[in-house]
Amino acid sequence: MPLELVRVTTGDGLRLDGSLRRSDAPADGGLVDAALLVHGTGSNFYGSTLMDAIESRLVGRGIAVLRINTRGHDGISTSATMSGGVRQGAAYEVLSDCRHDLAAWIAFLIEQGFSRLLLAGHSLGALKACYAMSEEPHDAVRAVAAVSPPWLSHARFLQSAKGAVFAETYALAKTLVAAGRGEELMQIEFPLPYLVSARAYLDKYHRDETYNVLALLPRIRAPLLAVFGGQEIQQNVAFRELPQAMEQLAAAQALPIEVGVIAGADHFYASARDELAARIDRWLRKQ
Structure with missing residues (x-):
């Protein structure tokens, strides 16, 4: 199972890196022939042991399996463009730009000869998958697996x-943006502790709720699996009551x-990665 380091340039000119692992196992002719795995906040294509388990399965x-960087990889990063380096990473990304990243990687897989894709993401990567497929659905994406998508x-x-x-925190971010200091970094504690620019904070958590996952789901054409951990539902408001809300929405709109x-x-x-990978596998086999 050789591993290839691969690279794309997005439609708006950013270079992104990833890895492609082709399988030596015979294809089973199922729903998908390739999977695109999207990292969460501040992560990257190579650092997630959770993604290791899914990839192996x-x-x-x-x-x-194609594991990718989006422009939000790592906390702070520099993306190469034709006009020089651009500051990116979780601290600076505008979430809606993920559609450019995922479109480039989907096109890459199609160029490699794959035609039936699973788009799977963890945490913010799951939300990116949902957002991209709600805004720019692609016929090659036959299934979406959203592992712990947050309810923003x-x-x-x-x-x-x-x-x-x-x-x-929201008021501070608004004040900084209004003063022309939108790129200024803030160390925030809620809804999760990380370093983020005022502009990026407003983008993710704006009162317009552009990235509210419940508003995105009805526009996704492909079948979707959402998985959550029991602990995170109990401990984090970004996940609390979301599984029930998703089930109710799916029942009401026949999604x-x-x-x-x-x-x-x-x-x-941490203690359930094999179970998570197996659940995704079983769901794919049912489709």
């Missing part, structure tokens, strides 16, 4: 136990969505 049944809801965050902290919860699993599925 899929390659073992004859599915090639301005209203819910305000109503949470950390609502006052969120309101204060091809399956929702699962792995009891006891945390956000990174």
Whole structure:
């Protein structure tokens, strides 16, 4: 199972890197012949042991796996362009730009001869997969696996136990952007602790709720699996009640969505990675 280091240039001119592992196992003729795996906030194509487990499972049944960087890879990074380096990473990314990244990687897989794709992401990567397929659906994407997509809801965050902290941080970000200091970095604590620019914070958590996953799901044509960890649902407002809300939405609108919860699993599925990979595998076989 040779590993190839690969590279694409997005439609708006950013260079992104990834790895492609082709399978030596005979293809089983199932729903997909390749999978595109999207990292979460501040991660990258090579650092996730969670993605290692998913990759191993899929390659073992004859599915090639492409692990990718988006422009939001790592905390802060520099992306190469024709006009020089551009600051990117989780601290600076505008989430809607993910559609350029995923479109480039989908085109790459098609150029490699694959035609039936699974688009799978973890955490913010899962939300990126949902957003991209809701905005720019692609016929080659036959299935979407969203592992712990966060519920980015301005209203819910305000109503949470950390609502006052969120309101204060949001107000600070608005003040900085209004003063022309949108690229200034803030060390935030909610909804997760990380370093982020004021502009990027407003983009993700704006009151317009552009990235509210429940608003995205009805526009996704491909069948979708959503998986959550039991611990994260209990401990994090970004996931609390989301599995039930997804199930209710799917039932009300007859959407091809399956929702699962792995009891006891945390956000990174530290003790349940094999179970997570097996669940994705079983779901694909049912489609």
